[in-house]
Amino acid sequence: MTRKLVIVGNGMAPGRMLEHLVDAAPGRYQVTIFNAEPRVNYDRIMLSPVLSGEKGYEEIVIHGDGWYVKNGITLYKGHKVATIDRAAKTVTSEPGVVEPYDKLVIATGSVPFILPVPGRGLPGVLTYRDLDDVNAMLLAAQSRAKAVVIGGGLLGLEAAAGLKMRGMDVTVVHLMPTLMERQLDEAAGYLLERAVEERGIKVMTKASTKAILGKDRVEGVELADGTVIPATLVVMAAGIRPNAGLAKAAGLTVNRGIVVDKFMATSDPDILALGECVEVEGHVYGLVAPLYEMARVAGAKLAGEETTGFAHSDTPTKLKVTGIDLYSIGDFADGEDREEIVLRDAAAGVYKRIILRDDKIIGTVLFGETSDGAWFNDLKKKAVNISDMRETLIFGRAYQGGAPLDPMAAVAALPDDAEICGCNGVRKGKIVGAIKAKGITTLEQVRAHTKASASCGTCTHLVEQVIALTLGDAYNPAAVQPMCGCTTLSHNDVRRLIKAKSLKTIPAVMQQLEWTSSGGCHKCRPALNYYLVADWPNEYADDYQSRFINERAHANIQKDGTYSVVPRMWGGVTSASELRAIADVVDKFAIPTVKVTGGQRIDLLGVVKEDLPGVWAELGKAGFVSGHAYAKGIRTVKTCVGSDWCRFGTQDSTGLGVRIEKFMWGSWTPAKVKMGVSGCPRNCAEATCKDVGVICVDSGYEIHFAGAAGLDIKGAEVLGLVNTEDEALEHIVALVQMYREQAHYLERIYKWARRIGIGEIRRQIMQDTEKRRGYFARFVYSQKYAQVDPWTERVSGKDKHEFMPMATIGLAQAAE
Amino acid sequence: MSLIEIGKLSDIPRQGARCVITPTGRIAVFRTAEDHIFALEDRCPHKGGPLSQGIVHGGAVTCPLHNMVISLESGHAMGADEGWVRTFPLELDGETILIDSASLAALAA
Ligand code: SRM
Ligand SMILES: Cc1cc2nc3c(=O)[nH]c(=O)nc-3n(C[C@H](O)[C@H](O)[C@H](O)COP(=O)(O)OP(=O)(O)OC[C@H]3O[C@@H](n4cnc5c(N)ncnc54)[C@H](O)[C@@H]3O)c2cc1C
Ligand code: SF4
Ligand code: FES
Numbered sequence: 001m002t003r004k005l006v007i008v009g010n011g012m013a014p015g016r017m018l019e020h021l022v023d024a025a026p027g028r029y030q031v032t033i034f035n036a037e038p039r040v041n042y043d044r045i046m047l048s049p050v051l052s053g054e055k056g057y058e059e060i061v062i063h064g065d066g067w068y069v070k071n072g073i074t075l076y077k078g079h080k081v082a083t084i085d086r087a088a089k090t091v092t093s094e095p096g097v098v099e100p101y102d103k104l105v106i107a108t109g110s111v112p113f114i115l116p117v118p119g120r121g122l123p124g125v126l127t128y129r130d131l132d133d134v135n136a137m138l139l140a141a142q143s144r145a146k147a148v149v150i151g152g153g154l155l156g157l158e159a160a161a162g163l164k165m166r167g168m169d170v171t172v173v174h175l176m177p178t179l180m181e182r183q184l185d186e187a188a189g190y191l192l193e194r195a196v197e198e199r200g201i202k203v204m205t206k207a208s209t210k211a212i213l214g215k216d217r218v219e220g221v222e223l224a225d226g227t228v229i230p231a232t233l234v235v236m237a238a239g240i241r242p243n244a245g246l247a248k249a250a251g252l253t254v255n256r257g258i259v260v261d262k263f264m265a266t267s268d269p270d271i272l273a274l275g276e277c278v279e280v281e282g283h284v285y286g287l288v289a290p291l292y293e294m295a296r297v298a299g300a301k302l303a304g305e306e307t308t309g310f311a312h313s314d315t316p317t318k319l320k321v322t323g324i325d326l327y328s329i330g331d332f333a334d335g336e337d338r339e340e341i342v343l344r345d346a347a348a349g350v351y352k353r354i355i356l357r358d359d360k361i362i363g364t365v366l367f368g369e370t371s372d373g374a375w376f377n378d379l380k381k382k383a384v385n386i387s388d389m390r391e392t393l394i395f396g397r398a399y400q401g402g403a404p405l406d407p408m409a410a411v412a413a414l415p416d417d418a419e420i421c422g423c424n425g426v427r428k429g430k431i432v433g434a435i436k437a438k439g440i441t442t443l444e445q446v447r448a449h450t451k452a453s454a455s456c457g458t459c460t461h462l463v464e465q466v467i468a469l470t471l472g473d474a475y476n477p478a479a480v481q482p483m484c485g486c487t488t489l490s491h492n493d494v495r496r497l498i499k500a501k502s503l504k505t506i507p508a509v510m511q512q513l514e515w516t517s518s519g520g521c522h523k524c525r526p527a528l529n530y531y532l533v534a535d536w537p538n539e540y541a542d543d544y545q546s547r548f549i550n551e552r553a554h555a556n557i558q559k560d561g562t563y564s565v566v567p568r569m570w571g572g573v574t575s576a577s578e579l580r581a582i583a584d585v586v587d588k589f590a591i592p593t594v595k596v597t598g599g600q601r602i603d604l605l606g607v608v609k610e611d612l613p614g615v616w617a618e619l620g621k622a623g624f625v626s627g628h629a630y631a632k633g634i635r636t637v638k639t640c641v642g643s644d645w646c647r648f649g650t651q652d653s654t655g656l657g658v659r660i661e662k663f664m665w666g667s668w669t670p671a672k673v674k675m676g677v678s679g680c681p682r683n684c685a686e687a688t689c690k691d692v693g694v695i696c697v698d699s700g701y702e703i704h705f706a707g708a709a710g711l712d713i714k715g716a717e718v719l720g721l722v723n724t725e726d727e728a729l730e731h732i733v734a735l736v737q738m739y740r741e742q743a744h745y746l747e748r749i750y751k752w753a754r755r756i757g758i759g760e761i762r763r764q765i766m767q768d769t770e771k772r773r774g775y776f777a778r779f780v781y782s783q784k785y786a787q788v789d790p791w792t793e794r795v796s797g798k799d800k801h802e803f804m805p806m807a808t809i810g811l812a813q814a815a816e
Numbered sequence: 817m818s819l820i821e822i823g824k825l826s827d828i829p830r831q832g833a834r835c836v837i838t839p840t841g842r843i844a845v846f847r848t849a850e851d852h853i854f855a856l857e858d859r860c861p862h863k864g865g866p867l868s869q870g871i872v873h874g875g876a877v878t879c880p881l882h883n884m885v886i887s888l889e890s891g892h893a894m895g896a897d898e899g900w901v902r903t904f905p906l907e908l909d910g911e912t913i914l915i916d917s918a919s920l921a922a923l924a925a
Pocket of ligand 2: 012013044079080108129155274276285287288
């Protein structure tokens with residue numbers, strides 16, 4: 001009979017434990033998890049990049065909902081466990097679910113330490129532990145006002161850097177004389193303080209918080225010396241405590257944390273505990289590497305495998321603030337029995353210190369240049385006697401044995417058992433082995449197969465070097481393509497940073513993101529213009545000079561420099577009066593060619609530029625607006641006759657097509673968007689090779705997307721079936737908005753979908769109602785600014801200069 | 817030398833161009849982000865594309881038809897492409913843009 005395993009807490013430690021368990025003994029337990037946080041397991045370490053805007057929440061999810069379904073695991077989100085009844089062997093959650101267990105795992109993590117000062121409960125005082133904290137900080141950051149971070153440790157500094165990047169005025173208040181004093185010596189702490197201040201963050205050391213001021217919400221922080229710092233946001237990052245209350249109430253042995261043996265058993269043999277909430281052999285931990293070691297042990301125990309017990313090891317500390325490199329491990333206190341080697345390079349802001357005892361490394365502090373951290377750590381772990389290389393040790397691996405090696409050679413020289421990824425304890429040999437055995441060629445695959453670089457990411461560079469060494473020329477790290485020659489950033493990076501840093505003009509993007517050209521080029525400028533139009537619909541002033549001529553002139557340029565004019569014909573439906581108006585325009589302006597297009601409308605070709613406003617004025621009188629046949633925008637919605645006439649028609653496909661086109665026209669998109677609506681599966685509107693298509697059926701509307709029929713040919717994917725026309729519209733609009741927000745410029749829907757994943761798009765649009773409504777609402781909002789007929793605007797005088805020569809020089813003048 | 821007024825600086829958008837029609841052909845007058853002005857024959861050396869319709873960036877324009885990049889200063893194609901288009905000297909008197917009629921005659925020749 002399968003046994004019942006219940007887990008309290010769904011953080012990083014039990015997540016890893018479950019991975020071991022479902023690998024080693026699938027189906028051995030029926031697993032139920034209770035998580036106080038209303039969400040799946042995500043990479044808590046990466047909250048700082050989410051705060052700063054360098055990553056999105058979706059990117060840091062470790063196990064999506066699908067993973068739990070696939071592995072038959074029940075996850076109660078937002079269920080905090082209130083009590084454990086050890087006699088009855090049940091747990092009860094606050095919302096009232098009672099769940100029996102055979103084995104119980106407690107993994108409740110830590111709670112932030114709240115300074116016991118007056119005012120600590122005021123609105124606006126936050127901690128920094130989970131996604132809710134980050135969201136609350138982001139909300140507060142919108143005000144661009146002042147923030148105080150209490151605590152100059154790892155968490156406090158990452159919070160401060162993130163808030164600063166979000167535009168707040170930030171002060172860090174720290175009790176001790178130097179920052180991160182538990183991981184850094186004074187010299188490095190001083191350099192860190194300077195580096196933090198260079199980012200525009202104020203630092204106050206030796207500053208003891210006396211009270212948090214404010215009436216209805218926080219207004220400032222008062223220090224012991226009477227100084228008052230105004231603030232609308234206060235983040236307490238003054239340390240964490242193991243979250244052991246629940247275990248204690250259940251009568252388990254608790255000291256600083258829940259006491260476990262080296263096989264993670266608590267004082268009750270049916271209850272295991274792991275993660276930051278436990279104390280093992282006198283140690284409690286605050287970094288993931290040892291927690292993952294616990295997860296390995298606990299997973300093996302539950303799977304019924306033989307295993308070695310948990311062994312203590314030091315974990316290096318790194319700070320995830322872009323541009324600040326520090327590395328510290330082991331013991332760096334001064335002492336009688338110790339010697340040290342120090343290297344300082346003031347100009348470069350580099351400081352390195354190695355602490356030795358009996359000719360062996362026991363601690364290392366590196367600031368400014370940390371690439372040798374892994375090597376020093378390796379020597380430390382293996383207790384290598386360094387007397388032979390004492391003179392050159394501090395210069396690092398590259399300088400051992402004569403001539404300096406290049407960095408690649410230094411990695412090549414690392415032994416197979418050198419640790420590359422500290423968080424996950426992955427050694428070089430494992431990475432090389434996986435690459436060879438599984439034919440891996442990318443960093444992503446290495447992450448998936450070995451977990452190296454999959455947690456905090458600071459070892460990414462080392463991992464890439466190992467891949468490059470193993471694969472030689474076959475490795476192409478430039479899989480991330482820069483947008484163009486003016487920057488090293490990819491489209492993804494640029495899109496994210498535009499949002500994160502609230503960049504709202506092209507010059508601001510170029511300045512802040514350090515463009516290497518003064519005015520961009522014909523590749524990046526149109527892309528940036530689109531990103532800004534899409535992201536700030538109400539604020540951004542469209543830069544016409546950054547648009548390709550077709551979008552600037554609102555007509556398609558032809559090989560002879562004339563233009564073509566394609567008016568909208570909603571859903572391909574027209575009338576005698578429309579056709580008559582077109583005929584009259586053709587006559588009046590002597591337009592040489594009239595052609596029916598592949599998009600169910602009429603193209604007037606060979607119009608000279610000066611005539612465009614005149615042609616548009618006439619067409620406008622008959623009710624025509626621009627067909628945007630020139631735009632990276634909504635093009636056509638092809639329809640078939642549908643239930644109005646066709647003997648097979650199941651729904652009003654023509655009507656739906658017209659409705660979609662009227663709702664969505666005018667919107668700018670990353671690349672053109674063409675749609676089709678067919679009245680039955682015979683599919684006369686060719687809806688299944690469109691960017692978005694609808695096949696009407698008796699029971700409703702089947703939405704398709706990501707088809708292609710141009711340079712590539714590809715049948716569309718099914719998004720899902722909806723019942724009503726209203727729902728069809730909502731889903732299609734939401735899908736296109738998601739595409740507008742995420743795709744790279746010039747990336748058609750099918751390419752974007754290939755990158756994001758059909759399943760993920762389906763999940764967000766079909767299943768996540770809240771997400772879908774959000775996308776829909778943002779589209780509607782941006783349409784307020786976009787759905788303006790550009791032809792009418794120009795007929796009334798906008799951009800007059802575009803259509804007229806500046807001067808005409810007569811023969812007489814020229815001959816003078 | 818006789819200078820003919822062809823317009824004001826503010827007639828041309830920054831990073832844009834306007835055309836001047838002459839008896840012998842069209843000239844494209846460009847204005848860069850830094851307010852430098854240049855005049856080129858409005859015919860791409862590749863297949864005659866109207867350079868005035870291109871995207872202006874730095875001191876160059878990208879032809880709208882097939883993306884050849886032309887230096888505004890020299891009229892030469894940049895990068896790996898080859899080709900050359902005539903340039904015309906301009907004078908800026910305060911806000912007023914002036915062109916030398918003699919150079920236009922040369923175009924006719
Ligand atoms: C007029 C038309 C051909 C016709 O006479 O029927 C046409 C004309 C042009 N197409 Fe097209 N395409 C036309 C329907 C199509 C279709 C069929 C359709 O829409 O049902 C396709 C295949 C579906 C698709 O969109 O992929 C099509 C795939 C392309 C492509 C390939 C796009 C791709 O990503 O694979 C290009 C090139 C591009 O966009 O870079 C292109 C580019 C062009 C351009 C804009 C070339 C250019 O850059 O100057 C042509 C402009 C001529 C003009 O001034 O009107 N045209 N083109 C059709 C106008 C439809 C409309 O009413 O708006
Ligand atoms: C901003 C930030 C940055 C960090 N950076 C790094 C870093 O760079 N490197 C590093 O190694 N470590 C870092 N850490 C630490 C690392 O995230 C933690 O060590 C790790 O997440 C702890 O895992 P855990 O499973 O023990 O607990 P957690 O991940 O904290 O998970 C505990 C979960 O249990 C839930 N819970 C609590 N009580 C109950 C209950 N009664 N019932 C149900 N659920 C409950 C909580 O809601 C929480 O979701 C960072 C932490 C933070 C907050
Ligand atoms: S297929 Fe399209 S792009 Fe090619 S020549 Fe015809 S209209 Fe032009
Ligand atoms: S005509 Fe200018 S690039 Fe072809």
